[in-house]
Amino acid sequence: MMLTKTARRKAAPAGAAAAVLALTLTACAGAGGGNSGTSGEDGGPVELTLATVNNPQMKDMEELKSAFEEEHPDITVNFIQMEENDLRDAVTKDVATDGGQYDIVTVGSYEVPIWAQNGWLADLTQDLESDADYDVDDLFQPVKDALTVDGSLYAVPFYGESSMLMYNKEILDEAGLTVPEHPTWQEVADIAREVDSDEVDGICLRGKPGWGEVFAPLTTVVQTFGGTWFDENWDAQVSSPEFTEAVQFYVDLVEDAGESDPVSTGFTECLNNVSQGRSAMWVDATVAAGLLEDPESSQVAGKMGYAHAPVVETEESGWLWSWNLAIPETTQHRAEALEFMKWATSKEYHQLVGEELGWSRVPPGARTSTYEIPEYQEAAAAFAPITRDIMLAVNPEQPGVAPQPWTGIQYVTIPEFQDLGNQVSQDLADVFAGRSELGPVLDNAQELAQQAGDAQK
Amino acid sequence: MTTLVSPPAARPAPQPVRSTGGRRRQLAVSRALLWPALATSIVLTQIPFVVTIYYSLQRWNMLRPGDRGFTGFDNYARVLSNGSFLSSLGSTVAVTGTSVVLSTLLGLLFAVLLDRKFVGRGVARTLMITPFLVMPAAAALVWKWSILDAATGMANWGLSLVGLPPVAWNTEVPIVTIIFVLTWQYTPFAMLILLAGLQAQNKDVLEAAAVDGAGVFRTFTAITLPHLRQYVEIAVLLASIMLLQVFDPIAIMTRGTGGTKTLSYLLYERAFVGLEVGEAAAYGVMTVLVTILVASVALRTLFKVFSKEGIDR
Numbered sequence: 001m002m003l004t005k006t007a008r009r010k011a012a013p014a015g016a017a018a019a020v021l022a023l024t025l026t027a028c029a030g031a032g033g034g035n036s037g038t039s040g041e042d043g044g045p046v047e048l049t050l051a052t053v054n055n056p057q058m059k060d061m062e063e064l065k066s067a068f069e070e071e072h073p074d075i076t077v078n079f080i081q082m083e084e085n086d087l088r089d090a091v092t093k094d095v096a097t098d099g100g101q102y103d104i105v106t107v108g109s110y111e112v113p114i115w116a117q118n119g120w121l122a123d124l125t126q127d128l129e130s131d132a133d134y135d136v137d138d139l140f141q142p143v144k145d146a147l148t149v150d151g152s153l154y155a156v157p158f159y160g161e162s163s164m165l166m167y168n169k170e171i172l173d174e175a176g177l178t179v180p181e182h183p184t185w186q187e188v189a190d191i192a193r194e195v196d197s198d199e200v201d202g203i204c205l206r207g208k209p210g211w212g213e214v215f216a217p218l219t220t221v222v223q224t225f226g227g228t229w230f231d232e233n234w235d236a237q238v239s240s241p242e243f244t245e246a247v248q249f250y251v252d253l254v255e256d257a258g259e260s261d262p263v264s265t266g267f268t269e270c271l272n273n274v275s276q277g278r279s280a281m282w283v284d285a286t287v288a289a290g291l292l293e294d295p296e297s298s299q300v301a302g303k304m305g306y307a308h309a310p311v312v313e314t315e316e317s318g319w320l321w322s323w324n325l326a327i328p329e330t331t332q333h334r335a336e337a338l339e340f341m342k343w344a345t346s347k348e349y350h351q352l353v354g355e356e357l358g359w360s361r362v363p364p365g366a367r368t369s370t371y372e373i374p375e376y377q378e379a380a381a382a383f384a385p386i387t388r389d390i391m392l393a394v395n396p397e398q399p400g401v402a403p404q405p406w407t408g409i410q411y412v413t414i415p416e417f418q419d420l421g422n423q424v425s426q427d428l429a430d431v432f433a434g435r436s437e438l439g440p441v442l443d444n445a446q447e448l449a450q451q452a453g454d455a456q457k
Numbered sequence: 458m459t460t461l462v463s464p465p466a467a468r469p470a471p472q473p474v475r476s477t478g479g480r481r482r483q484l485a486v487s488r489a490l491l492w493p494a495l496a497t498s499i500v501l502t503q504i505p506f507v508v509t510i511y512y513s514l515q516r517w518n519m520l521r522p523g524d525r526g527f528t529g530f531d532n533y534a535r536v537l538s539n540g541s542f543l544s545s546l547g548s549t550v551a552v553t554g555t556s557v558v559l560s561t562l563l564g565l566l567f568a569v570l571l572d573r574k575f576v577g578r579g580v581a582r583t584l585m586i587t588p589f590l591v592m593p594a595a596a597a598l599v600w601k602w603s604i605l606d607a608a609t610g611m612a613n614w615g616l617s618l619v620g621l622p623p624v625a626w627n628t629e630v631p632i633v634t635i636i637f638v639l640t641w642q643y644t645p646f647a648m649l650i651l652l653a654g655l656q657a658q659n660k661d662v663l664e665a666a667a668v669d670g671a672g673v674f675r676t677f678t679a680i681t682l683p684h685l686r687q688y689v690e691i692a693v694l695l696a697s698i699m700l701l702q703v704f705d706p707i708a709i710m711t712r713g714t715g716g717t718k719t720l721s722y723l724l725y726e727r728a729f730v731g732l733e734v735g736e737a738a739a740y741g742v743m744t745v746l747v748t749i750l751v752a753s754v755a756l757r758t759l760f761k762v763f764s765k766e767g768i769d770r
Contacts, residue, residue: 092519114520207628209712211730261607261625263714278608415520419731429714433628 045074046336051090052106053323054081057159057363061344064352068343075336084108091328095120100330103337107155109146109322113406113413116154122327123152127338134342138367143322146396146407156345160322160365162390163220163410165307166274166289167281168300171195179281185221185310188281189253195280196257204270204279205254207262209429211421214266216319216410217283220309222246223400224317229412229420229449232403234456236449238424239442248438251431262432275300283309285321286390289383290360306386308393313401318390319410322365350376365391405456416452423448506745512738519732532739541723542743549719552632553700556639561692563640564647565685569677571648572655582652589645597706600638601627605710631715638706643699647692654688655681690759701748720744 052058062079069076080102082090087106094101095118107115115121128136136144136153143160147153165188167179175195180187192202206214222228227242237243259265259273271288273279275298282288295301309317325341327334343349350370353362359379362370364387370376371388380387399409406413411421424445430436516528536542571582588596604611605626613623626634658681666676704721711717713726724744728737 088519092522095522111520118520118522209714259607260623261628263625263628263631263711264601264605264607273608415518415732419726419733422726422730426712426714426718429628429631429712433625433631433715435715 045076046333048075048077048103048333048337048340049080049101050077050104050106050340051080051082051087051102053084053087053108055323057323057361058106060353060357060361060363061158064349064356067352068340071343072336072339075340077340091115091120095328095330098330100332102328103331103333104341105326105328106158107324107326109143109157109160109320109324110408110411110413110417112147112155112324112326113149113408114415115326116149116152120328121154122329122331122334123154124156124327124338125151125153128153128156128342131342134346135369138347138369139345140365140368140391142320142391142394142396143365146320146322147324148407155324155326156341157322157324157366158345159363160320160391161286162318162320162365162387162394163217163284163309164286164289164318164386164390165281165283165309166292167305167307168274168277168279168303169305170300170303171200171277171280172305179305179307182308183310185224185249185312188283188310189249189257192253192257192281200277201259201273201279202257203253203281203283204259204265204273205250205262205283206266206270207254207259207429207432208264208266208269209422209425210266211411211418211425214425214428215421216321218247218250219410220317220319220399221250223409224310224312224314225249226313226401228400228402228404229417230404230406230453230456232405234405234453236446236453238449239446244438244442247428247431247442251428251438254432263429286318286383286387287364289387290364290380293380293382294360302382304382306383308386308390314399316390316393316395317399318394320391320394320396320408321410368392412452414452414456416455420445420448420452509738509741512734513742515735515738517734519734528735532735533743535736536739536743541718542740545718545720545723546747548632548716549701549721552635552639552703552717552719553697555636556643556700557693557696559636559640560643560647560696561651561689563644564649564692565651565689567644567648568651568655571652585648586645588642589649591642593642593703593705594709596642597638597709600634600641600706601710605634605637627711627714631711631717634710635706635717638710639700639703643696646696646699650688650692650695651685654685658684694756 052061058079058081062081065077065079088111091102091105093099107121112121128134136156139157140160143157144153147155147157165179165183172179172191172195177191177194179191188203194202196202206217208214219229222243225242225246227240227244227246228237231237254262259270259279265273267284267288270279270282270284271291274282274288275292277300289304289306292298292304293301309319311317325344327337327341331337345366347367347369350362350367350373354373354375359373359375362373362376364370364380364384368388371384377384394409396407396409398404411417424441427436427441427444431438431441513532514527514529515525516531517525567585571578571585575581591599602610607613607623607625607628610626612626616623624630662680663676666680671679701719702721703719704725707713707717707719707722708725713722718726720740724737724740727733727740731737
């Protein structure tokens with residue numbers, strides 16, 4: 001969700017068609033209509049159906065699946081690429097009706113715990129731990145934590161990301177400023193305000209409404225300021241002084257030293273600003289570094305510096321996101337699905353991507369061993385070590401100062417959060433524009449959050 | 458004469474029984490023949506609506522499949538009590554109304570200009586129509602990135618030429634940006650219809666007006682405008698229907714902020730962000746009810762096209 005901007009873009013017209021007709025909520029029922037895995041009895045050939053989001057890493061996987069099929073002549077794998085919402089709908093329907101149409105599904109880290117609690121996903125703990133070659137401990141521990149419910153692992157990461165501070169060394173050098181490796185938000189705000197000028201924004205921070213847009217970075221800011229969405233008893237904390245202070249800080253910083261049109265600005269827009277040298281700093285997904293260091297699309301390749309996400313009261317403030325593979329409970333081919341899943345998230349697969357498609361296309365943030373491959377280290381020298389450090393340091397079980405009843409950093413792992421985050425972020429747009437005061441907006445958000453919290457009690 | 462008069466006199470008297478019996482049979486056959494078509498059209502048009510009504514009575518969040526069940530009119534109570542419906546209705550009226558009025562006025566202006574004979578008229582017409590042919594999502598992206606971008610957009614560059622400060626369009630005036638895009642897209646549509654109206658005008662009448670000494674302005678207000686009334690009505694009606702469903706620029710540019718959350722965007726949010734199928738369905742049903750209400754009143758009272766007088770004329 002944090003990453004697949006293309007997926008998001010495509011979401012709009014598809015959603016439009018469905019929403020506009022208003023009456024056709026059933027329209028999506030057929031959206032997932034793929035072939036069901038035609039089954040083989042024991043020993044016969046098996047056709048696996050993999051339902052996945054349509055992002056580039058998944059297309060790479062489809063390109064390389066023949067390597068797997070050669071090793072396993074009895075198994076063929078069919079990819080069905082879907083937009084995120086269609087995928088959810090298709091899998092929900094399939095599981096609810098015991099359809100058994102999909103053998104492997106791609107799920108974002110926000111939904112893995114929710115789906116697991118619904119009983120939709122197979123428990124993989126035993127299967128993975130018993131396979132020494134697979135080396136399940138090599139997967140980034142925080143990512144694994146986010147995919148674990150009550151001690152059981154329900155999905156494996158295909159790739160993962162955190163967030164960090166990226167800054168334009170050229171601009172900061174000119175102003176005689178340096179960024180420490182572990183900056184505080186106050187330091188970053190001071191630097192941003194100092195370098196901000198008519199030509200260059202001091203910092204770029206997402207302001208576009210959406211729980212996965214503005215609230216990805218903003219929730220991490222809230223947490224490091226000591227705030228949270230909910231306390232341990234699912235009581236909403238949105239109008240608390242810490243939450244308010246953090247949002248006020250964020251809004252003020254954008255107003256003073258940020259991009260001029262925050263409501264239009266999300267990941268893509270910031271990437272655009274920073275890669276053209278129009279923003280001095282940016283706090284966002286670690287994978288952005290790979291794009292900024294690509295000389296073909298970026299004018300700042302080689303000029304960027306990277307630091308940990310700024311903090312206030314916590315040690316780390318990076319977020320955590322991963323796209324994962326999971327096996328629905330309804331599959332008829334669990335063993336074969338497991339085989340493919342292990343292959344696609346194995347060390348060998350990373351090696352294969354590097355050799356066949358190029359080292360910059362190796363899925364990041366899934367396995368620590370990837371960061372020890374010399375070719376990968378060379379291809380991603382500027383940002384690989386710090387990405388690895390951050391991915392190991394974040395704590396999805398307690399990202400803020402107080403314990404929380406869910407696992408996850410920049411989101412709350414409850415079904416109601418998408419809606420909650422979305423509504424609050426729309427009201428925040430009015431605060432960015434100066435049409436509303438922050439106080440009433442957060443009071444209203446508190447009420448919405450309390451309704452969502454009450455549903456968990 | 459006799460042949461015309463005698464049959465009616467003869468017909469009712471001798472065979473009333475046979476005639477009604479035959480008619481009844483005939484009617485039965487006609488009805489039977491009509492049934493498949495009627496059933497098909499009922500199935501095709503009404504089933505989705507019935508299903509939506511059924512959904513609207515359900516408690517159903519897509520991420521909580523276990524917790525699904527009949528909930529009566531709770532969804533409707535929520536729709537009516539939480540205020541988004543009314544504010545969204547207001548936004549829909551504001552966005553659609555303003556865009557339709559602006560499109561029609563501009564369309565009329567361009568239609569009058571293009572109705573004259575000049576060199577390159579064909580080219581000019583084609584150019585004018587282009588915005589309507591651009592896909593809505595593509596149009597919204599062009600506006601967002603090339604025209605309204607705060608730092609590099611043409612709109613702010615234009616403002617800077619006359620010494621005005623840049624505007625953060627989507628943040629500061631979201632509803633204006635949506636109306637910009639929609640007006641840009643639908644002006645050609647209104648223009649096409651009005652141009653057809655202008656060309657259907659009887660040249661004799663215009664000539665007569667000129668002979669009687671009516672000036673250009675008088676001719677336009679007294680003859681052309683009344684003649685165009687039905688065309689304007691059609692343009693307004695069709696544009697309103699299409700703009701009521703508008704979604705792309707809102708999803709791409711403003712995300713429903715600052716008074717741009719129209720009913721279609723609200724529905725999308727409830728269904729695909731909130732994943733509240735029941736609530737979204739209730740919004741859908743309410744939208745249909747309001748639309749039927751508004752449409753039946755508006756069509757009967759405002760639009761002559763649909764009234765008897767309109768047809769008789």
